[in-house]
Amino acid sequence: MPLTNCVRCGLLFSRTNRPVCPECIRKEEENFERAVEWLRNNPRQTIQAMSEATGIEKGDILKWVREKRIVLADASDLLRCKKCGSPIAGGSFCDHCKLGLTQAVSETLKEMSHEQGLQPLTEKRGMHYRPFERGRGARA
Numbered sequence: 001m002p003l004t005n006c007v008r009c010g011l012l013f014s015r016t017n018r019p020v021c022p023e024c025i026r027k028e029e030e031n032f033e034r035a036v037e038w039l040r041n042n043p044r045q046t047i048q049a050m051s052e053a054t055g056i057e058k059g060d061i062l063k064w065v066r067e068k069r070i071v072l073a074d075a076s077d078l079l080r081c082k083k084c085g086s087p088i089a090g091g092s093f094c095d096h097c098k099l100g101l102t103q104a105v106s107e108t109l110k111e112m113s114h115e116q117g118l119q120p121l122t123e124k125r126g127m128h129y130r131p132f133e134r135g136r137g138a139r140a
Helices: 022-041 045-052 058-066 096-117
Strands: 003-005 012-014
Touching: 022 045, 022 058, 045 058
Parallel strands: none
Antiparallel strands: 003 012
16 A cells, blocks of 8 residues: 555645545534534534534535435535536536536447447346356256
């Protein structure tokens, strides 16, 4: 595993799949739990109100909204689709752009499999096991 510096605190650590050290991950999860508890007691609040009340950075809160870990009243005012810019409640893309991207990827995969002469995955039927045809079992 490569050594890298944590993007939050600068500590040198052995990177796995996140660019953040284990200590910063722990702190982030503690902040997340605090945010969830605050939301339970104060439903339908804004990012600004949560940030001021809990001391959690707005960027962290927006990240959780984008990851769909929490839902806030004003999220669609702040989050925009990365492709078309329309307001979204969470994630990275609006439903229309997600559908378009899914169709584009599907078409590309079909073209690639056709060019390589591969059978599409939807036409494969999987593995079949017939013990009696191989002489491994006897029918009564």
